[in-house]
Amino acid sequence: MLSDTRPGRTAKIDLDDAGEIRSFALTTGDLALSGRMLRIGALIDIDTELKxxxxxxxxxxxxxxxxxxxxxxxxxxxxxxxxxxxxxxxxxxxxxxxxxxxxxxxxxxxxxxxxxxxxxxxRLPTPALRRTALAGFANDLAMLFTSRWPAIELAVEKHEAPAHLLIDPDQLTAALWAVLQNAAEALDNAPDAKIHLIFKARVGRTLIGIVDNGPGISARDESDIFRPFFTTKAEGSGIGLSLARQILRGHGGDLALASSRVGKTEFEATIPA
Known part of the structure; x- marks a missing residue:
């Protein structure tokens, strides 16, 4: 576990303490000593906080x-x-x-x-990660979106993107679809409705942005949008964004509302590179 945890990363491990399983956070660092590189680790008891x-x-x-x-x-x-x-x-x-x-x-x-x-x-299963070509993944998602909402322009931007992603393509499609659907329904077929789906490579991660030019999210609702079953729609189930965030976190990433105002709402998803 020590050799598998890179410096700057934190891993959760469970240890048997006299028959009681306790949870610890493992952090590591590399140290040069007498011409050799050594990796040292520190264990932090997080059992109480987790419970x-x-x-x-x-x-x-x-x-x-x-x-x-x-x-x-x-x-x-x-x-x-x-x-x-x-x-x-x-x-x-x-x-x-x-x-x-x-x-x-x-x-x-x-x-x-x-x-x-x-x-x-x-009951969301553990993602089955596999190397997936980003171009095909993004194009399939765009085709599905256009067939569902032909009146809304979807601009896919991937010129700064990596060639491949390590993902569960079915799960990530479901997650991004939930955010795209949320944006499309907010636009409500406005004549200038447009959504940007943006992929960008960053150090150690890939950013996926979904930006729409809709009316924005009410400030009083921003803290609740990822809460399971919260919805402002008469026919909404309230699990779309919550499920999307759970899928991203299952991939080792996250999903957040980056900003929202009238004319621009941006969600940002991240996954490890």
């Missing part, structure tokens, strides 16, 4: 799930009770009864979709 972070994340997840489920179940329960009450009438009003039952069915289906969305978010 606290996991507990906080679990509390937030339970809070979000309970809020969403209660919000969905409340009208379902109310309408079901109304339908039962209608059946007690000597002559049940069939049109109203049908409408109530159909609404219950639609809401139940919506709750089922919510459950499926959560399961997709919770």
């Amino acid at each position: 606290a972070a996991e507990a906080a994340a679990l509390r937030e997840l339970v809070q979000v799930l309970s809020h969403e489920i209660v919000n969905a179940l409340t009208p379902i329960a109310s309408l079901a009770a109304t339908a039962v009450a209608m059946l007690d009438d000597p002559v049940p009003p069939l049109p109203e009864l049908r409408e109530a039952i159909e609404t219950v069915a639609r809401r139940a289906a919506s709750l089922h979709r919510f459950g499926e969305s959560y399961r997709a978010l919770a």
Whole structure:
């Protein structure tokens, strides 16, 4: 592990401490001593911090799930009770009864979709990384986008990009598609709608920028856009950006909102080179 962790990088390792597994951060540095290069390492106990972070994340997840489920179940329960009450009438009003039952069915289906969305978010597999030609990957993504949103111009910029990426192409396509979809829906078919998909090589990483000329993200929503199930859209599931960030982090990178104002919103994804 010491030889595999390059200076400037940090690795998480788990060690057995008298039968208890504890987590440590390993950092390394190279030292020239008597004409030889030696690698030294330092272990930092992060077990307590990790457990606290996991507990906080679990509390937030339970809070979000309970809020969403209660919000969905409340009208379902109310309408079901109304339908039962209608059946007690000597002559049940069939049109109203049908409408109530159909609404219950639609809401139940919506709750089922919510459950499926959560399961997709919770069961994301480890990325199967392989060397992928960037040109073909970017062109495929652009073709898919143009077929879905022909009225929106997508400009792909890759003149500063590496020739290849080490990625899971299916997962990264899903992640970038979620951000592109978010941008396209924000543009709402404006006549001058345009999105830039930008690939740039940097030291040790590749930057992927997605920039649109839409109305921007409300300042009050900026801190929530990556929260699972948060959405400002009537039909949105609220998992797109959260899932995209999870995929990027699974690749050893990240996804962030770089900036947002009227006329320019920019998301920036990073992956290791």
